[in-house]
Amino acid sequence: MNWFTRTLTSSIGRKLVMSLTGLFLCSFLVVHLIGNFQLLKTDSGEAFNAYAKFMTTFPLIKFISYGLYAGILLHIIQGILLTLENGKARPVAYAYSKAGDTSSWASRNMGLLGTVIFLFLAGHMTQFWGRMHFGEMPMVNLANGDSVKDLYKITMEAFAQPIMVALYVLAMVALAFHLLHGFKSAFQTLGLTHKKYTPTIETLGYVFAIVIPAAFAVIPILVFLMTNK
Amino acid sequence: MQLDSKIPAGSLAEKWTKHKFNVKLVNPANKRKYDIIVVGTGLAGAAAAASFAELGYNVNAFCFQDSPRRAHSIAAQGGINAAKNYTNEGDSVHRLFYDTIKGGDFRAREANVHRLAEVSNDIIDQCVAQGVPFAREYGGLLDNRSFGGSLVSRTFYAKGQTGQQLLLGAYSALSRQIALGKVKMHTRTEMLDVVMVDGKARGIITRNLITGKIEAHSAHAVVLATGGYSNVYFLSTNAMGSNVTAAWRAHRKGALFANPSYTQIHPTCIPVHGTQQSKLTLMSESLRNDGRVWVPRTKGDTRKAKDIPEAERFYYLEEKYPTFGNLVPRDVASRNAKYMCDQGYGVGASKLAVYLDFKDSIKRLGKKAIEEKYGNLFDMYQQITNSNPYEEPMMIYPAPHYTMGGLWVDYNLMTNLTGLYAIGEANFSDHGANRLGASALMQGLADGYFVIPYTIGDYLATQKYDKIPTDHPEFKKALDENKAHLESILSRKGTKTPDEIHIELGRIMMNYCGMSRTAEGLQEARKKVQQLQHDFKNNLKMVGTNDELNITLEKANRVEDFLELGELMILDALNRNESCGGHFREEYQTPEGEALRNDNDFAYVAAWEYTGGAGKDPVLHKEELEFENVKLTQRSYK
């Protein structure tokens, strides 16, 4: 190993990877959310489908999306490795532990929360992303005449089912807890603490962790309510 | 036996400089051919071990804790003295020298004390360079506070954790040498014996506290830095493991033990409560900077402190000693507290306590300033006593704290056994009959960093390089004796636990050989201690084996030596028919109740030779103290 890989595989290096990929994924959440809001427009999916088309075909976005896949994979692999290594550091567990007195539940269960999110992501990807890229899709014409895959339709159909909505909301709760710890933790790992700015980062973290997953969750609920009126 | 203190000739101020020039030097390339054993890695030992290794010697260092960072030095709170005169109050090497000699009630060697004052400044430089975070002023310069027995502020401090920071500094220097392979550190290892070969100290016997393995280690010189013996009183401010074993075993091998009865009972400690207490807690003397000591003017007053009006409070130190007030030396402050309580003025449930009040300072400086200076001490006090010293005055009472006595050493810090050195609190050298605050840290580091690295070279330069293998008959003999001895202790299946015997010993020593002593009481005490020695032999309760971590064996092994030391302390106190410093014989006092020295008959160091113990009285050797630069006066702090 050279100095670079040694750095990235050190305990702090691994955390650096988690932190950077995590923050990158946070930014992706924002972009994804903007797209999802198109679902709420009452234009029978015109905007949403245009957005979907743009996101899957525009070269720059495609390029970034590879980075995104890599980011997700790295975050997951590194997370698994960290959890395993950290487990090895305490081979004999305490018979009696009151860990809850000194740390938050979320901070101690990032692996579990991550797994829930991962399972959700796997389902989510096969259901929408996989079909969009490789599966059979109904087609629809946009206002400008382009014929595109009708992701809007599939999404609306999915969100009409209560079980889908429930699973989606559950995953967003997990995401919220994951972010509650992850967001500020990422800054701590990068060493970005400062008397003046850390309180702001922490508040921002709370807001982000609650608002973003809540916004994601609201969409399927609204869709569900609208379609099952 | 003729005691030669080897004090260099010449004027006081030049002795050390000249001596440094006159000592023989070891060629830098030859230093790695010499091995040195350092037992104890507190301030003195860690400083010495690191400095030896830097010079090029090979060092084997030992401590009984799991890490050198935990030595008892870590507990020192208040600070360390130096004659920097950063405060512009007219301090100087000579003033520090004079304060220390006077503070010790004129029972220390002038030359040693002067050397101590000379190197005091180097210590501060050294520690700052290591990264010790001493307190600073806003401009970035070092801050000072004042301590008892002195009219200048010369004490450097790091919050209430000075000993910790100094020790961590020495520990870091030691750690560097361990990493470099120049020091081999043996933790959780207790020294049992010194091995003499052809009249020279050439090694030690140790017990590994985890496996029980008894081992021999060979070297060209042996340095003991094993601390003080206040735990002879059982209840003291020393750490639980502090012991006299290393020094005592050297004493048994022929090293003289000097002034064993000079012990310091520290005035500001948290009073004893209950019967199950295991140790006493010191509240740093620095508290006397801002706290005022008082008792109610009426005997047996049971009102709460805050209900007693100002006029009915007796600030006895301020009234009796207007010049020094609350900052009189420790022996004076302790004796006065005891006197007040004996007269019936004591406060608290046990009536064995006086108040130390911060009300006025909080009013004058604000709570924040007090918190900044003493916050951790106040927290500790509250944790232990469940009472808030920001609101109620502290209750304090004297407790055994430091031992000025120790192994006799010459100017080079060598004991009378060739090749065996003693440094730090383990030797007797610099404090006379009473130690001033903030000067033990100074002495430990002076010995370790700036004295012994020179003086040991003077000896080694005359020694051959050849190493003695540990299968040499003398080593084997010592190994066998020590194994047999431990087995004999382990075989005792009586009814008294080592702790029970230790507690009893402590009570006897405190009552008869503590803050005040009488000939009659001491004779009585000797009989009682001998009875306890008998109990230890015949009625000791032991469990377990030697081949394991055996805390009962560790305790018994140490208590045995305390029992013998206790008797020697009593003999020494009996012999000294005068009062001086911490040694107060009720028969010898001034009309005002101050210690009355007898300079004609007792201006000497009492160095005791072991003659076989049990029934055989030790032999006294006297080293006359010569005072050429100070006039012996009745100490006055009025």
Next chain:
Amino acid sequence: MEHTGRSYTIKVWRQKNAQAQGSIQTYPLKDISPDMSFLEMLDILNEQLLQKGEDPIAFDHDCREGICGMCSLFINGRAHGPLTTTTCQLHMRSFENNETIFIEPWRAKPFPVIKDLVVDRTAFDRIIQAGGYVTVRTGSAPDANEILIPKAIADEAMDAASCIGCGACVAACKNASAMLFVSAKVSQLALLPQGQSERKQRAERMVAQMDAEGFGACTNTGACAAECPKQISLVNIARLNREYLSAKISSDNVEEYVPIK
């Protein structure tokens, strides 16, 4: 002062030596004063065991003043018990009458149990040996006041330097991470001018040694700082991350670190 005796059920980890299997043993205990310290309570239990001819419980302790860092113990699910003091500064008034008290050793791979409640913490010493010092030969220092250090910096360094090396941070952390301990020393010396020459090397080597010892990686749960008896703050860990990463980027060291054994 109260002097009513309280009763407790003590459940304590007993393990004969490093190789032996350990288990939790139960001992009833009576007549304990609330003003007694926790370790004095154990002393009493030990005297009773010894009187019965049983081996007393081995536990580490020395100063009993909260400064040497020798005492440990995981008490009722918390490092150093329910308060944020050291175990030796904990008093029985913190426990209800008739309470059951669990006592376990620190649990971490780099802190193997030696006997009963005694663990081996020499890993901490090796981390310091790796770089927790300023190289300064005895006698070579300049006058102390030649190094100016603003009070705020000196105070911050002092706060970091207060670490007593007890290991509660490791014991409390779900990952058994030693980051708080390491960061305290790295911070102290990174803040002070004296520490600048070896600054990069120190951060790199101490972290490498920490990893080699087998401590877990920090996941910022904050349990360490919440449990630290000396209030060492998480800010130090952030500083260590910064020190380490910037050292890795900018130092010219490309050699692999050889851990101290």
